[in-house]
Amino acid sequence: MQFNFSGLRALVTGAGKGIGRDTVKALHASGARVVAVSRTHADLVSLSGECPGVEPVCVDLGDWEATGQALGSVGPVDLLVNNAAVALRQPFLEVTKDFFDRSINVNLRSVMQVSQIVARGMIDRGVPGSIVNISSMLALIPFPNLTSYCCSKGAMTMLTKAMALELGPHKIRVNTVNPTLVMTDMGKGVSADPEFVRKLKERHPLRKFAEVEDVVNSILFLLSDRSASTSGSGIFVDAGYLVT
Template structure:
């Protein structure tokens, strides 16, 4: 009973300190299991760390109260700092007194940094655009990367830029060639199905050849490559993550893209079907659905300057997506940070569907 009363009194003491925006007295700094007495008044020592996922900045300002530490965590991209013990917001005055600058919590724009060491990733369509950006980000995060694409020149430049990436040159629209090239690819923990073609044709002029090519590359190859990789994951008894790069045109359509939009709509349901059947094997499957990204493929959609202007104005953020925006979503879905996410799609559409 006495312990419970002390705990309640201690909690209200913390609340009072926060409401008054006062520095916490009798503070201690704990680092790597060691404690060190520090002054009751600012400036307080602080330790700013980059965690393994590369995204969190931790400000270790521990309050000593009968050996029970109070840690304040600052997340990059946010300006809020919370007490892990009581989940109380800490006022800006206290931060200023503690010598913690507001800029500590602001994230610079760039590719998300996560730790994929010890994992092997396969990325299709890795020669350019989103696929290339994903392959480079995974390589930088410690993964062993297998880069698959049709153009050998793109693979050569990628391997020069990122030594250690394993290149595979194959036309994923060819079932037999794909089986030969990837049938013995070995263990894969992470798969990104990014390869796609966008053959622009008005609906009334769409040809059998364009339709078949679109579905063979954009949908059938996803089925084929995912089957190979998933069977390997199941045989090894490991959890895995698969990300299909779809598009917001799975939900809305643009002129001249009847074939492409159809393939992305099919990918949405294929992603859900894969997630349902592979889930019991601890394999997660998700998609990212970006708006126009100004890659070589995206530029085909925006060749008409007037159409591109009107399209951008339809986006509440008045912008198209950057390659890094899509790559960051892919990395999130591949990582354990999304461990309970499967069968879902992340819209990277600058708010387009909300308009």
């Protein structure tokens, strides 16, 4: 499926690595002007080399004040992908305030803040828009040692619905993409046990995890006019896991 985003400006958070990086590259190849947001300067430098014209913004989205300063004058944005996330592993009984707060601040609070900034601009300009929040199948099921992450993604489901309800009258659609495990750097970090990975893969009816490309294709679909009547919903890229 080919997408054409010529004439549109997109903002992608967590753009330095994995799903975010490939989303930037796909949007750039489809004609969009892209603002790439990452906390890692070196990743933005290399991404700008691969995608000339990409606008890099280096900021830690877990910092409310720094984010507001970095993105407060970002300019017109038509498409937003809230992808930035951390997956901090701790058993439930050992979860610390710092780990929990960091998970919520990056995975959830930044979604609200960045979306507020972008949506206000859309409304002021009187233009429609599309926002895609990158969630997880762990919004619906728990994994061991990922309590904080699961909580943040479960809350994202309701945040997405609330955004869709209030932004819908302004012709702004809001949806999620919910992948199973994707073997990005983050995915490898939370699945370091080979035996756990083997058993987990066997529980997927398709006997596979999701590829980055599978997730990116779903993101592009929800950003595009081909999903013009879809809002407050989600696409599960889970290889059938949730049917078991």
